[in-house]
Amino acid sequence: MAKKTALVTGILGQDGPYLARLLLDKGYKVYGLIRRYSNPNFGNTDYLGVTNDVEFVTGDMTDEKSLMTIFKLITPDEVYNLAAQSFVGVSWEQPKTTTEINSLGVLYLLNAMRSFAPNARLFQASTGDLFGNNNINGIQNEDVPFKPRSPYAVSKLYAYWMTVNFRESYGMFCCNGLLFNHESPIRGQEFVTRKISSGAVKIKLGLADELILGNIDGRRDWGFAGDYVEAMWLMLQHERPDDYVIATGEIHSIREFLDTAFRRLGINDWGRYVRFDSKFSRPTEVYTLWGNSEKANKTLGWYPKARFEAIVHMMVDADLERLSA
Template sequence: MKKALITGITGQDGAYLAKLLLEKNYKVYGLYRRISTPNFWRLQSLGIYDKINLISGDLSDLSSILNAFKASEPDEVYHLAAQSFVEASFESPLATAEVTGLSTTRILEAVKLYYRDTKVYFAGTSEMFGSAYNDKALNENDVFKPMSPYAAAKLYGYWISRIYREGYGLFISSGILFNHESEIRGLEFVTRKIVNEVAKIYYGLEKKIKLGNINAKRDWGYAPEYVDAMYRMLQADKPDDYVIATDETHTVEEFLKYAFDYVNMDYHKYLEIDKKFLRPLDVPALRGDYTKAKKELQWEPKTKFPDLVRLMMGEELKRWDMYLKGEKFPWDVPNYPNENNLLKTYRGNVK
């Protein structure tokens, strides 16, 4: 039985990847940061919480990482943990550099010193490309021009991974993943924010949705399919870097329109542009060319953009419906506190 260690296992990708590896008969270990309020709802929602060996640790501490390696003795390491919210990286650039950037070197040092046969996956991001291109389909050979502390930290992780791969002969592959969403995306991301706000407007709990740059174009895919690409990279004969994307772009406004269309409402009546949601620097468009992944990994996306929005809207409406009926969630979903004002508004509307 193969053993895998996933950092950031409580996040969207970590949870889906853990589920995939369990289905492939792996013994899965997950490194997570201990916080006052447990954040295991994604693992619970996928029905795998009790099937994973959880290890609390701190990515800023090499001894903590070494303890996780000793406990798991992994054949494969998937380094997904990061401060991955672009807007927050402008507010906390040093923390972003520490968690998103330097943690990668600590992981690789552990592999180099003690676990040289362990294969490593590094989670890169399309944000590393920045604004160097205008809606061009980007591949592994295009130039990077990061435009946020998050993207810069990820680019450090990407290059240090290549240095350790080429300098020490380690098996390290990097996935340059373009935007990928799902029903368990965090509320800090614009896609989940949109479906959450649309659901609240549908139930009469809110009157407006406030957004920043609705003209930004992104290449949006479905997260469960993207973690399959991660797995395939570590099953390949040799390590390499791969763009994972759909080769299509859609604006934030399009996402908003599809979300409101799901509940038969006109988004124009509810949209409000708020400058506080604009970033100091913003990437106008990102589109990925996944030709290499298709050729070498036999990977390609399946879920189309409209279907992605429908999946997310359907789940969000289900959650709010359960909450407003006073039913208990089948798992502990955060961000739905017992807000009496919302319940009063809802009950007043349905009388």
């Protein structure tokens, strides 16, 4: 039997390497879409040990012709679109770029898939940020109305509905995963969780004497990227396409993240080291993101394994190993 083939966009980010490892372990031939860098950074795929097992193809989410060429050559069985400008803070500074990648890029991908791989199955990485501050009894599930509060979330809303539209218009197997916050040791340095884990380690090792943050009162439902890629795969193995919230059902504040990270390093009073700067505040805030993944639990049999404290410890330990070296 021929191997299944999968095309993973955004493979050099956080989720891509975890997904590639999962697919390779299941016997897939994995293609990874990378932009036309002169010197691409394979640090994350190296960290997960998958760089040499993935076949990389160059393309651009904002260039429909390049995506058409890739789909014509590969005709994958499964497509995982993880490519995005995913840092919320930057989306106010670069709304046009964010929209071109996150919105139009998805349209171009869907068009290429419809033209050359109409029987392929698509996972579209959506986000819990679509809900904004809307909730039902504090919880956000598939029934909660969307109310995006950033250019990033608005761009993802377009992609969400375009994915649904192609599914309903053309009978294509397209799924949205409304992924709530998920972290790992290869989370980007610009995200607050990694900023905390690496910052705490730098203070512990005497490489820094302070950590500068913005709002620390926000509360999030934090999961582990390695668990969330399993949900992506399960969505595409189900008998029919649908959209799912992927979350842990647990909520913690950024203050709790700080406390857990610093205590891991034997520092009990992080307040001595953390300074606040309003430049890191956002024009609009999402105060609480708390997901209910009961639908994914019942339909896909998916449940998160790693919990909050273990995730924080994992990130701190990895940064301690890196920075000690």
